[in-house]
Amino acid sequence: MKTFNLMLHAHLPYVFHGQNEKAIEERWLFEAITECYLPLLDTFERLVIDEIPFQISLSISPPLITMLKMKELQERYIQYLDQTIKLVERELEVYGNTKAPPSLIMHYYEHFKQLKVSYCTKWNRDLLAAFHSFEKLGHLELITTSITHAFLPYIHSKEGKRAQIQHGIDEFVEAFGSRPKGIWLPECAYEQALEELLLEVGIQYMYTDSHSIYQNENEKEKASSYVSPVVTPKGIVSLIRDDKLCRQVWSLLEGYPGDADYREYYRDLGFDAEENYIKPFLHPSGIRLNTGLKYHRITGKEHKDWYNPVIAKQKIMQHAEHYTHLLAQYEHNDKDVATPLITAAFDAELFGHWWYEGPQWIEQLCRNIATHPSVQMSSPSRYLEHHITKNRTELTFSTWGRNGHGEVWLNHKNCFIYPKLHDMEYKMMELVNHYIHPTDLEKRVLEQCARELFLLQSSDWAFILDNETTVEYAMRRMNLHSERFYYLVDQLASQQIDAVILQEIESLDRIAIKVNLSHFQTMGEMRKVNDKKSRVIVLSWEFPPLVIGGISAHVYELTRQLANKDVEVHVVTCHSQDSEAYEWVHGVHVHRCLPLQSDDHEFIDWVFQLNIAMYDKAMELFSYGFTFDMIHGHDWLVSYAATQLQEELKIPLVCTIHATEHGRNQGIFTSLQEKIFAQESKLMRQSQKVICCSKSMYEEIKHVYGIHESKIRTIPNGINVEHHVDSNKTYMEDWSDDPIVFFIGRLVREKGVHILLQSVPDILAHVPNAKFMIAGTGPMEEHLHQQVQSAGLHDRVKFFGFADEEDRYHLFRKATISVFPSLYEPFGIVALESMAANVPVIVSDVGGLSELVEHDQTGVKVPSHDIKALASSIIHMLQHHAWRDALAHAAYEKVKSDYRWDHIAHKTLEVYSDVTEKQKQNTFHTNDDGVDIAN
């Protein structure tokens, strides 16, 4: 038994034009009702009366659903019918201006009178209820399509596609009271990305074109092993249009509608009649229009004979018989499928409007199949209840347009549409994310924005531009919806919403009764965790798990303490492998960006590209309604983004300088150093406050960079004193009986590790069992390894490599003493870590280290570069157990009182408050040298 599904897709673009009762385009709807929908309903009714067991699928698009329900259009349709009937009566009076046979004119007179009775009396003007009644009887299966029949693959965002699909389903539910099981993809445009969205709304099946399986004639034979339906990887059943069976019907050249005895569409009284005669029945502007009175048959290319409905009827019978025979002879070579669902899908308007005899052909086809021994009709749902679809396959991007893909909707005639469409699409998402709690009026504006977007997304406009029919109208409509959209956007922005104009627009563009704005939301999850007093955006090139220098740990600790103090913190940082693009970490929003690199560029170019990515992320947050009170940039690596953001958002900028290029290199010598110095200077000058971690940094910033002292704040780095980290690993177990000298930090020259290694022989001469652990990575690693090998110290000195938080915690607690022989050190956080771990420290008397450690009280200071002094101090400390314990204890107490992170965060907040206060008072003035004049 061959099972056949006939699918009719009824769609028109939304063409209601408000009070403009003479809008030409509304006649598209009236013609479709007259020539297609009413005749189809009458067809179905006759079949029911004769108890013919037919089953047909019918998709009704949401714009059509909306227009069929509109009272204004129902009224205007009756006027249209009355006008047509008047014209036919006039024809009968004068027996045709064009001398058509009286019997033909009478045919039309009876036909239109009957249509009016059908519409007004039988169906009570409610065609949706009429179609629904046939579904309830089991003869139709109703489905729908996206809200305005958009070409879904060319909507750019997931949210945009989702909104189209979900609203389409909602409109269907509103009209028919239940959810459809299937969907008609507009233009049969399929892409794999749609499947997830279809599953969200409970869709079980969809229709796709044959191009989803095969591309060309040669493939068709192979494709017969893929009979319809198939099931996709995500589990949606696809009913594949049979190419041959469809072409037999829709093709004007090869198919039935081109038969010489069928009615000629392109000969209409509206164009054939003399102007004065037809004028009262035309558009007031005088434009000639189709009247529906067509007296000719196709005949041949030039000459057209009079149409003869009786002869046409004979052809209908023949063609219906032929098609039934095609169905009965359908073959495939898929052994696994006993009963395929042969699928033929068409625009419903083909039947009756383009092919006048179409509804009659459908009727005859249903009658033929009802009595045929080997063919039956079925809806997809009925078929799927009784058959399991086994053919699992990927489908490919495809449409039912010319050449099977996107050519009709994307070519040089219409490609200009998409930048504007996508811009509106993203603007809509931006608006919805911005207005989290809109007022009633704002909500109405947002909903109407969505409607304008939907209407612009209709695939009809690109189609019209491609086939160059009513181009002017399509352009006018696109401009209209775009203008209305941006007008409404401006109204929202200005907070002066004109309710009268809003109501007028709402009354005109009435698609989508209920707009669900949440379909456009992208940042809902992020919003749920916010309700703080102020909002700060923190720019830091590194953030855990990306840990290269000291900025990462600093920003991590500071921001989570700020988050505890009623500040909503957004950290924008560099991408890290295996980390999410967005995370909420201990109350802090973390956004990770990856620079758009494609080549191995210079370092400074990579930094700039990272900054562009960070800036874009910050602006994206801003566009979604995250208004920031403060920008806090950490070090020169984020200077491009920080300064650009400040100029754009016009909010205060605070920077923390963790170290300077001048200090690292003891001067500026190379072009790269000059560029970095320039960025450091710009960042500090443009900031309202500059935070540094030590007095030595303060002096450096003041004297080398020329920043006025009133602008600089010294806030030390902090430390977590009481945290504990568990571990399953073992550390330095081989050395458990030996005194261990420990270093941790970046293996760069300014850390002075090479100085420490040079002191080792001297230390070993006095403390033979001393061991040295060097933890960290960096550019000097290889050099230091070689230094150890050359000195024959490889059994006394070990390199741990990169130490994460867990490693650091346990390494410190295994160490006997810590040594930090830095040549340049703005702060020296590792010294604080050692002190917090109760490990006595020996440090170089430089920079921040010198301020952290009180010599012989909380640790030992030695001159930098002094190998002998360093060795001597290490030996002394290793040999005097009680003294070093006292140093460690005193250091621990100091750290506990002065360097807690909540204390550091509190001081940082004071800086923010100071800056904000001055901003409010508008007393923040700096001269060109970055001098705070107000202070």
Next chain:
Amino acid sequence: MSNRMVLMPRDSACLFTYWEVEEKTKKWMGQYFQSNWNELDFKLRLYKSEDANVANGKLQHWDMNIQKEDDHFFIFNLVPDQFYYIDFGIDKCTDEKIFTLLRSNVVTLPSNSIRRRKGAPAKAYPSNVLYKQPIWRDYRRNASWFRKFTGYNLTK
């Protein structure tokens, strides 16, 4: 208008791309490159991958010179059933490098023949490929300067 680069499949051998650059971005780039935006040269770079996760697979790319006033392009004669994305960048005029300013979404061109035998497992593309930017290659780790990077600057 926002900075945007979009890539759209038309058929199994043709892609369409358009791009938009905001005025403030043009000004910013001009400041960085110390040149008027209109005096810079631009290129498109099209990438092709056999792997849906473009960060992992072998990437091929082609550069296309464009006119300053260009803002969209149809690209023909492409290989079907592959993954593509495209960059718009400033031509650095050295070693064929471009400074990428915009990057598009990833698209796959439709197959032009039946590839899959019946019964063979069919694959579904991961959602992050279809919508979001997949994880791009992290050029930082492979950069010639990476080993010298201290976290603050480049060591000598």
